[in-house]
Ligand SMILES: NC(=O)c1ccc[n+]([C@@H]2O[C@H](COP(=O)([O-])OP(=O)(O)OC[C@H]3O[C@@H](n4cnc5c(N)ncnc54)[C@H](O)[C@@H]3O)[C@@H](O)[C@H]2O)c1
């Protein structure tokens with residue numbers, strides 16, 4: 368199996384970074400959110416709309432964006448498999464053209480840019496847990512490739528802009544993250560199980576159910592991303608919670624915590640579903656002083672509360 372040393376000499380920039388934007392030294396933060404609302408919702412931003420230092424733009428990252436900024440958190444991309452597979456050509460354009468546009472913006476204004484890459488760059492991993500040095504086991508022509516190969520190209524573009532143009536880059540490889548305000552119909556496993564348990568519907572475990580994932584609570588993720596952006600390491604750095612669960616274990620936890628009356632039902636899976644996934648977070652601990660604080664059994668009830676409010680179903684006890 369192939370491994371590499373991702374932060375060796377070959378990754379060094381050959382050029383000085385562009386002059387940082389004067390905004391970097393500004394006293395006040397301003398936040399501009401650009402989103403095409405394909406999977407996102409304005410509801411999640413309502414507390415900020417109208418704030419004088421907040422701006423929301425309906426914008427698709429596959430088009431150029433001319434704004435003045437000093438840091439770019441490049442998150443735009445559908446992330447749930449059902450959404451990224453819905454229009455795979457658009458997903459790959461978002462990853463490739465979208466990342467090129469964000470890097471072009473970073474270059475023009477001298478901004479630092481952080482890419483939210485993914486554990487899916489490891490594909491169906493043959494090394495467990497996955498360190499950043501693992502090159503992955505990815506099907507280049509499968510139904511998930513628009514996303515996993517798209518993110519791999521996005522990482523390549525980040526390093527090429529870094530080496531060739533001196534752009535200050537940061538790459539986070541995010542492992543499954545969940546939390547309040549996720550789209551109820553997002554389709555990912557945690558939101559599916561929580562919505563199903565609240566509605567009293569069977570929890571749909573896709574076969575075989577022994578596949579594993581490691582779930583990180585959103586506040587831990589945000590803390591990790593900010594530390595990466597503010598720190599001195601380009602990454603890639605795994606950010607995720609190493610607690611590893613089979614999908615049957617996840618369903619059993621949701622059942623016990625949210626609705627012991629629901630049934631667990633085995634259903635068909637989709638092609639190329641990774642069989643195991645768990646981050647090696649040694650680098651995040653050493654380089655960012657980061658590790659997750661919220662355990663799955665503490666995070667699930669926080670998400671339940673938000674989902675109950677939005678679904679209008681109170682807890683009976
Ligand atoms: N949540 C996870 O488990 C996870 C894991 C690995 C990587 N990531 C990455 O983190 C980022 C955010 O993921 P998320 O879970 O919040 O997903 P999400 O689907 O909830 O949010 C993605 C956002 O990007 C927007 N978007 C999609 N395509 C766009 C485009 N072409 N132009 C502008 N906006 C666009 C959507 O409308 C949405 O607001 C994504 O890049 C995703 O690949 C997430």
Ligand SMILES: O=c1ccn([C@@H]2O[C@H](COP(=O)(O)OP(=O)(O)O[C@H]3OC[C@@H](O)[C@H](O)[C@H]3O)[C@@H](O)[C@H]2O)c(=O)[nH]1
Nearest residue numbers: 446447448485487543555556559571572573578614640
């Ligand atoms: O209802 C469901 C949904 C999903 N699953 C299973 O749960 C596991 C996790 O599936 P999810 O759809 O939540 O997401 P995946 O882990 O496949 O991909 C995820 O991880 C990496 C990120 O980059 C992606 O944004 C995210 O989609 C899979 O094994 C899937 O088969 C179920 O058992 N039941």
